[in-house]
Amino acid sequence: MSTSINLDKLDAKEIVKAVRDGDKNKAAPSDAPDEAVGVIETLEELAWHQQLHKTLLSLEPSAFERLAQRLLRESGFIQVQVTGKAGDGGIDGVGIARISGFLSFHVLFQCKRYQGAVSASQIRDFRGAMQGRTDKGLFITTGTFTRDALKEATRDGAPPIDLIDGEQLVQRLKELRLGVKITMIESVEVDSDWFTKI
CATH class of the missing domain: 1.10.287 (Helix Hairpins)
Structure with missing residues (x-):
């Protein structure tokens, strides 16, 4: 918003x-x-x-990467590891996504704490770092993605990269109750009409 x-x-x-x-x-x-x-x-x-x-x-960059690790684990990924360090080529972590308990594939992820928008060139750089290591990428940011970045992530002939922007990230954390407490409040109303029918 x-x-x-x-x-x-x-x-x-x-x-x-x-x-x-x-x-x-x-x-x-x-x-x-x-x-x-x-x-x-x-x-x-x-x-x-x-x-x-x-x-x-x-959050510190390393804490944000650990949050992404936890988010992926809670979302059903297995063997999620944070690999982010100097010279990592833009790869912050790796995990295995499991579908219906039968099919699995390796996913590399990158995390960016941004207030602005992630550009198409950053998506291309991430894809370059993925080259030969996996067929699927995941880019998580607190910001947004430019229109060109959205197009680049799904460009024909290139390994696909799924994108999670700040809005989706916040909603997913709420769904998984990671760092968010949800309190239900009871509302009681007196039905005066009920008493007139006694």
Whole structure:
């Protein structure tokens, strides 16, 4: 998401007040509580998403590589190793992806903690480092990929490279509950109509 909010200045009471004030101007007051809840949920989604993204950007490169290792292991890869070091040719790690317990293939991965966009030349450099070592690559970034990078990753006649951008990374960490705690809140409502029927 391109919307940016300052997490340090995010105040839930002010958000609720702003939503309620905005809803007073609407013609259908019965929709106001539902719309307020929707706005609050959207802001909460933005807040945790931005906080997680900020945390990822603050990680040391080696910690980000270990996070990628854990992410791949939790996603079903086996024998995942971080190999990133000086002179690694852009290869940060290797793993074996297993499909349905029968088919497996080696995958090399590269990790980039970026705020900007990964370019097509970086995808080509990674593919060059993969040459002769594997048939499949995975490029993980906290940033985004340019349109040309997306085309380069799936170029005909070249080994394919799967891409995981910052948005997908954050969502996958949430799904796997890696560094993210999900709390379910119980909501209880009194059904007054039920009591009138007694």
